[in-house]
Amino acid sequence: MGTSSMYSGPNRSPLLPSDFNDEGGNSFSSNQPEKPEQNPENGKPDEGNKPSQESSPNQPQHNPWQQAKSSMSRYASGKSSQNGKTRAVSDYVKGHGGAGNAAKSAKSAIRTTINIGDFFGGISKKGIAQVLNEYKIQFEGRKPKEILNDIINVLAPVPDSKDNAVARKALINTMSIIYEKFEDEKQDISLLDSFDSNISELLITKYIETYIYERLINEVGSRIEKKSENSSAAAKIEKEIREYIETKVSTTLKDKPLSTINSQTTNVHVLVEGLYKQCYKVLEDQL
Numbered sequence: 001m002g003t004s005s006m007y008s009g010p011n012r013s014p015l016l017p018s019d020f021n022d023e024g025g026n027s028f029s030s031n032q033p034e035k036p037e038q039n040p041e042n043g044k045p046d047e048g049n050k051p052s053q054e055s056s057p058n059q060p061q062h063n064p065w066q067q068a069k070s071s072m073s074r075y076a077s078g079k080s081s082q083n084g085k086t087r088a089v090s091d092y093v094k095g096h097g098g099a100g101n102a103a104k105s106a107k108s109a110i111r112t113t114i115n116i117g118d119f120f121g122g123i124s125k126k127g128i129a130q131v132l133n134e135y136k137i138q139f140e141g142r143k144p145k146e147i148l149n150d151i152i153n154v155l156a157p158v159p160d161s162k163d164n165a166v167a168r169k170a171l172i173n174t175m176s177i178i179y180e181k182f183e184d185e186k187q188d189i190s191l192l193d194s195f196d197s198n199i200s201e202l203l204i205t206k207y208i209e210t211y212i213y214e215r216l217i218n219e220v221g222s223r224i225e226k227k228s229e230n231s232s233a234a235a236k237i238e239k240e241i242r243e244y245i246e247t248k249v250s251t252t253l254k255d256k257p258l259s260t261i262n263s264q265t266t267n268v269h270v271l272v273e274g275l276y277k278q279c280y281k282v283l284e285d286q287l
Helices: 064-076 082-094 099-104 107-126 128-134 146-157 162-174 175-182 191-195 199-228 229-252 268-284
Strands: none
Touching: 064 082, 064 146, 064 229, 082 175, 082 199, 082 229, 099 268, 107 128, 107 146, 107 162, 107 199, 107 268, 128 191, 146 175, 146 191, 162 175, 162 199, 162 268, 175 191, 175 199, 199 229, 199 268, 229 268
16 A cells, blocks of 8 residues: 555555665655644644644634645545535645646656656667667676566655655656566567557656655555555555556546657657646536
8 A cells, every 4th residue: 555654555566576775665755753743623722732832823724734634534434425526636735835836846757757758758769679789787697576676676756755755756666668578588578669650659658657756655655545544445545546546647648749758859848747747627626
Protein backbone atom coordinates (compact mmCIF):
# COMPACT_ATOMS: atom_id res chain seq x y z
CA MET A 1 0.00 0.00 0.00
CA GLY A 2 1.02 3.61 -0.40
CA THR A 3 0.53 5.16 2.97
CA SER A 4 3.35 5.94 5.35
CA SER A 5 4.26 4.36 8.68
CA MET A 6 2.25 1.13 9.02
CA TYR A 7 1.73 0.90 5.27
CA SER A 8 5.08 1.26 3.53
CA GLY A 9 4.03 2.03 -0.03
CA PRO A 10 2.82 0.14 -3.11
CA ASN A 11 4.35 -3.30 -3.41
CA ARG A 12 7.65 -3.38 -5.24
CA SER A 13 7.10 -4.48 -8.82
CA PRO A 14 7.77 -8.24 -9.11
CA LEU A 15 9.27 -7.47 -12.51
CA LEU A 16 12.20 -5.67 -10.94
CA PRO A 17 15.25 -7.86 -10.36
CA SER A 18 16.01 -8.71 -6.74
CA ASP A 19 19.26 -6.74 -6.72
CA PHE A 20 17.72 -3.48 -7.89
CA ASN A 21 17.97 -0.71 -5.30
CA ASP A 22 15.57 2.15 -5.95
CA GLU A 23 17.19 4.21 -3.15
CA GLY A 24 14.00 6.17 -2.91
CA GLY A 25 11.20 3.70 -2.33
CA ASN A 26 10.51 4.59 1.28
CA SER A 27 7.86 7.09 2.17
CA PHE A 28 9.00 10.44 3.48
CA SER A 29 7.03 12.13 6.21
CA SER A 30 7.22 15.73 7.25
CA ASN A 31 9.10 16.63 10.40
CA GLN A 32 6.47 19.22 11.17
CA PRO A 33 3.94 18.22 13.84
CA GLU A 34 0.42 17.78 12.50
CA LYS A 35 -2.26 20.21 13.54
CA PRO A 36 -5.56 18.73 14.71
CA GLU A 37 -7.97 18.07 11.86
CA GLN A 38 -11.00 20.31 11.79
CA ASN A 39 -14.54 19.24 11.09
CA PRO A 40 -15.69 21.77 8.49
CA GLU A 41 -19.26 21.52 9.77
CA ASN A 42 -18.62 22.68 13.33
CA GLY A 43 -15.01 23.87 13.32
CA LYS A 44 -14.09 21.46 16.14
CA PRO A 45 -11.15 19.08 16.13
CA ASP A 46 -11.81 15.51 14.98
CA GLU A 47 -12.07 12.92 17.74
CA GLY A 48 -8.74 11.65 18.96
CA ASN A 49 -6.90 14.88 18.12
CA LYS A 50 -6.17 17.47 20.76
CA PRO A 51 -6.39 21.11 19.80
CA SER A 52 -3.11 22.96 19.52
CA GLN A 53 -2.08 24.98 22.54
CA GLU A 54 -0.80 27.60 20.12
CA SER A 55 -4.23 28.31 18.60
CA SER A 56 -5.55 31.86 18.65
CA PRO A 57 -8.97 33.28 17.85
CA ASN A 58 -7.21 35.74 15.54
CA GLN A 59 -5.85 32.96 13.29
CA PRO A 60 -7.57 32.42 9.90
CA GLN A 61 -10.43 29.91 10.09
CA HIS A 62 -9.75 28.37 6.68
CA ASN A 63 -6.60 26.32 6.15
CA PRO A 64 -6.58 24.67 2.68
CA TRP A 65 -4.02 22.03 3.64
CA GLN A 66 -5.92 21.14 6.81
CA GLN A 67 -9.07 20.93 4.70
CA ALA A 68 -7.28 18.53 2.34
CA LYS A 69 -6.34 16.22 5.21
CA SER A 70 -9.81 16.40 6.70
CA SER A 71 -11.48 15.53 3.39
CA MET A 72 -9.16 12.55 2.91
CA SER A 73 -9.84 11.41 6.47
CA ARG A 74 -13.59 11.52 5.97
CA TYR A 75 -13.34 9.64 2.68
CA ALA A 76 -11.10 6.97 4.20
CA SER A 77 -13.39 6.54 7.21
CA GLY A 78 -16.48 6.16 5.04
CA LYS A 79 -18.09 9.25 6.55
CA SER A 80 -17.99 11.42 3.45
CA SER A 81 -20.83 12.02 1.00
CA GLN A 82 -21.24 10.22 -2.31
CA ASN A 83 -18.63 12.45 -3.95
CA GLY A 84 -16.12 11.95 -1.15
CA LYS A 85 -13.38 10.71 -3.48
CA THR A 86 -13.59 13.64 -5.87
CA ARG A 87 -13.85 16.04 -2.93
CA ALA A 88 -10.77 14.57 -1.28
CA VAL A 89 -8.66 14.81 -4.44
CA SER A 90 -9.98 18.27 -5.31
CA ASP A 91 -9.24 19.57 -1.82
CA TYR A 92 -5.78 18.02 -2.02
CA VAL A 93 -4.98 20.08 -5.13
CA LYS A 94 -6.44 23.18 -3.48
CA GLY A 95 -4.22 22.45 -0.48
CA HIS A 96 -1.23 23.01 -2.78
CA GLY A 97 -2.60 26.43 -3.63
CA GLY A 98 -4.35 25.20 -6.76
CA ALA A 99 -3.35 23.45 -9.97
CA GLY A 100 -0.76 26.06 -10.96
CA ASN A 101 1.20 25.79 -7.74
CA ALA A 102 0.89 22.00 -7.68
CA ALA A 103 2.39 21.81 -11.17
CA LYS A 104 5.09 24.42 -10.57
CA SER A 105 6.34 22.59 -7.48
CA ALA A 106 6.60 19.24 -9.32
CA LYS A 107 10.11 20.13 -10.50
CA SER A 108 11.64 16.65 -10.22
CA ALA A 109 8.72 15.09 -12.07
CA ILE A 110 8.98 17.65 -14.86
CA ARG A 111 12.69 16.90 -15.34
CA THR A 112 12.06 13.15 -15.31
CA THR A 113 9.24 13.51 -17.84
CA ILE A 114 11.60 15.30 -20.22
CA ASN A 115 14.26 12.64 -19.64
CA ILE A 116 11.77 9.93 -20.62
CA GLY A 117 11.04 11.81 -23.84
CA ASP A 118 14.75 12.19 -24.59
CA PHE A 119 15.62 8.54 -24.01
CA PHE A 120 12.68 6.66 -25.49
CA GLY A 121 12.06 9.20 -28.23
CA GLY A 122 15.71 8.77 -29.17
CA ILE A 123 15.31 5.01 -29.52
CA SER A 124 12.73 5.37 -32.29
CA LYS A 125 15.05 7.73 -34.18
CA LYS A 126 18.51 6.27 -33.58
CA GLY A 127 18.08 2.78 -32.17
CA ILE A 128 18.73 1.46 -28.70
CA ALA A 129 22.45 0.72 -29.22
CA GLN A 130 23.29 4.31 -30.15
CA VAL A 131 21.16 5.75 -27.36
CA LEU A 132 22.82 3.52 -24.78
CA ASN A 133 26.23 4.57 -26.07
CA GLU A 134 25.25 8.23 -25.77
CA TYR A 135 24.23 7.67 -22.15
CA LYS A 136 27.41 5.66 -21.53
CA ILE A 137 25.45 2.56 -20.50
CA GLN A 138 27.33 -0.67 -21.14
CA PHE A 139 25.12 -3.29 -22.80
CA GLU A 140 27.38 -5.89 -24.39
CA GLY A 141 27.09 -9.21 -22.56
CA ARG A 142 24.61 -7.88 -19.98
CA LYS A 143 21.09 -9.01 -19.17
CA PRO A 144 18.29 -6.65 -20.27
CA LYS A 145 17.02 -6.07 -16.74
CA GLU A 146 20.49 -5.02 -15.59
CA ILE A 147 20.53 -2.48 -18.42
CA LEU A 148 17.04 -1.28 -17.53
CA ASN A 149 18.26 -0.66 -13.98
CA ASP A 150 20.95 1.64 -15.38
CA ILE A 151 18.37 3.42 -17.53
CA ILE A 152 16.32 4.21 -14.42
CA ASN A 153 19.43 5.54 -12.71
CA VAL A 154 20.16 8.01 -15.52
CA LEU A 155 16.56 9.14 -16.02
CA ALA A 156 15.43 9.57 -12.42
CA PRO A 157 16.72 12.13 -9.92
CA VAL A 158 18.94 11.11 -7.04
CA PRO A 159 16.49 10.55 -4.14
CA ASP A 160 18.05 13.14 -1.85
CA SER A 161 14.77 14.91 -1.14
CA LYS A 162 11.11 13.98 -0.77
CA ASP A 163 10.21 15.30 -4.23
CA ASN A 164 13.13 13.50 -5.87
CA ALA A 165 12.24 10.27 -4.10
CA VAL A 166 8.60 10.43 -5.22
CA ALA A 167 9.66 11.24 -8.81
CA ARG A 168 12.02 8.27 -8.83
CA LYS A 169 9.48 5.89 -7.35
CA ALA A 170 6.98 6.94 -10.00
CA LEU A 171 9.53 6.17 -12.72
CA ILE A 172 10.27 2.71 -11.28
CA ASN A 173 6.57 1.88 -11.27
CA THR A 174 6.15 3.29 -14.78
CA MET A 175 9.03 1.21 -16.11
CA SER A 176 7.11 -1.95 -15.27
CA ILE A 177 5.64 -1.50 -18.77
CA ILE A 178 9.11 -2.12 -20.16
CA TYR A 179 10.12 -4.82 -17.69
CA GLU A 180 7.11 -6.88 -18.73
CA LYS A 181 8.52 -7.14 -22.24
CA PHE A 182 11.62 -8.86 -20.88
CA GLU A 183 10.02 -11.58 -18.79
CA ASP A 184 11.58 -14.05 -21.19
CA GLU A 185 15.23 -14.10 -20.07
CA LYS A 186 16.31 -14.97 -23.62
CA GLN A 187 15.23 -11.56 -24.88
CA ASP A 188 17.95 -9.13 -25.88
CA ILE A 189 17.88 -5.39 -25.12
CA SER A 190 17.59 -4.82 -28.88
CA LEU A 191 13.93 -5.78 -28.42
CA LEU A 192 13.41 -2.10 -27.60
CA ASP A 193 14.06 -1.33 -31.27
CA SER A 194 10.88 -3.19 -32.18
CA PHE A 195 8.65 -1.15 -29.88
CA ASP A 196 6.02 1.11 -31.42
CA SER A 197 7.24 4.62 -32.08
CA ASN A 198 4.64 5.91 -29.61
CA ILE A 199 6.29 4.17 -26.64
CA SER A 200 7.58 7.55 -25.45
CA GLU A 201 4.05 9.01 -25.32
CA LEU A 202 2.75 5.91 -23.55
CA LEU A 203 5.43 6.11 -20.88
CA ILE A 204 5.01 9.85 -20.39
CA THR A 205 1.27 9.46 -19.87
CA LYS A 206 1.81 6.61 -17.43
CA TYR A 207 4.51 8.54 -15.61
CA ILE A 208 2.37 11.65 -15.07
CA GLU A 209 -0.50 9.49 -13.80
CA THR A 210 1.81 7.61 -11.46
CA TYR A 211 3.62 10.67 -10.14
CA ILE A 212 0.42 12.54 -9.27
CA TYR A 213 -0.87 9.48 -7.42
CA GLU A 214 2.40 8.71 -5.60
CA ARG A 215 2.78 12.32 -4.55
CA LEU A 216 -0.74 12.40 -3.13
CA ILE A 217 -0.14 9.18 -1.19
CA ASN A 218 3.19 10.47 0.10
CA GLU A 219 1.65 13.71 1.34
CA VAL A 220 -1.79 12.72 2.66
CA GLY A 221 -1.67 8.93 2.65
CA SER A 222 -1.27 8.88 6.42
CA ARG A 223 -4.92 10.01 6.60
CA ILE A 224 -5.95 6.81 4.83
CA GLU A 225 -3.82 4.70 7.17
CA LYS A 226 -5.20 6.29 10.32
CA LYS A 227 -8.85 6.58 9.35
CA SER A 228 -9.52 3.39 7.38
CA GLU A 229 -11.16 0.53 9.24
CA ASN A 230 -8.31 -1.86 8.44
CA SER A 231 -5.51 -2.49 5.96
CA SER A 232 -7.87 -4.05 3.41
CA ALA A 233 -10.11 -1.00 3.52
CA ALA A 234 -7.08 1.26 3.13
CA ALA A 235 -5.91 -0.73 0.10
CA LYS A 236 -9.34 -0.36 -1.46
CA ILE A 237 -9.33 3.40 -0.92
CA GLU A 238 -5.88 3.73 -2.46
CA LYS A 239 -6.93 1.65 -5.48
CA GLU A 240 -10.00 3.83 -6.01
CA ILE A 241 -7.91 7.00 -5.89
CA ARG A 242 -5.26 5.58 -8.23
CA GLU A 243 -7.82 4.49 -10.82
CA TYR A 244 -9.63 7.84 -10.55
CA ILE A 245 -6.41 9.77 -11.17
CA GLU A 246 -5.37 7.48 -14.03
CA THR A 247 -8.70 7.98 -15.79
CA LYS A 248 -8.69 11.77 -15.43
CA VAL A 249 -5.05 12.17 -16.44
CA SER A 250 -5.15 9.84 -19.45
CA THR A 251 -8.24 11.64 -20.76
CA THR A 252 -6.63 15.04 -20.21
CA LEU A 253 -3.42 14.07 -22.04
CA LYS A 254 -5.15 12.48 -25.00
CA ASP A 255 -4.12 14.18 -28.25
CA LYS A 256 -1.63 16.42 -26.42
CA PRO A 257 1.79 16.91 -28.14
CA LEU A 258 3.61 14.33 -26.01
CA SER A 259 5.87 13.29 -28.90
CA THR A 260 7.51 16.74 -28.79
CA ILE A 261 8.66 16.33 -25.21
CA ASN A 262 12.46 16.28 -25.31
CA SER A 263 15.26 18.63 -24.38
CA GLN A 264 15.54 19.91 -27.97
CA THR A 265 12.04 21.40 -27.92
CA THR A 266 11.93 25.13 -27.26
CA ASN A 267 10.53 25.96 -23.81
CA VAL A 268 9.97 22.27 -23.10
CA HIS A 269 9.87 22.87 -19.33
CA VAL A 270 7.01 25.33 -19.85
CA LEU A 271 5.24 22.78 -22.05
CA VAL A 272 5.55 19.97 -19.52
CA GLU A 273 4.62 22.14 -16.55
CA GLY A 274 1.55 23.17 -18.52
CA LEU A 275 0.56 19.52 -18.99
CA TYR A 276 0.87 18.89 -15.26
CA LYS A 277 -1.18 22.02 -14.61
CA GLN A 278 -3.94 20.82 -16.93
CA CYS A 279 -4.05 17.44 -15.18
CA TYR A 280 -4.14 18.99 -11.72
CA LYS A 281 -6.79 21.48 -12.91
CA VAL A 282 -9.10 18.67 -14.02
CA LEU A 283 -8.69 17.00 -10.62
CA GLU A 284 -9.26 20.30 -8.82
CA ASP A 285 -12.37 21.33 -10.76
CA GLN A 286 -14.41 18.13 -10.55
CA LEU A 287 -16.72 19.69 -7.92
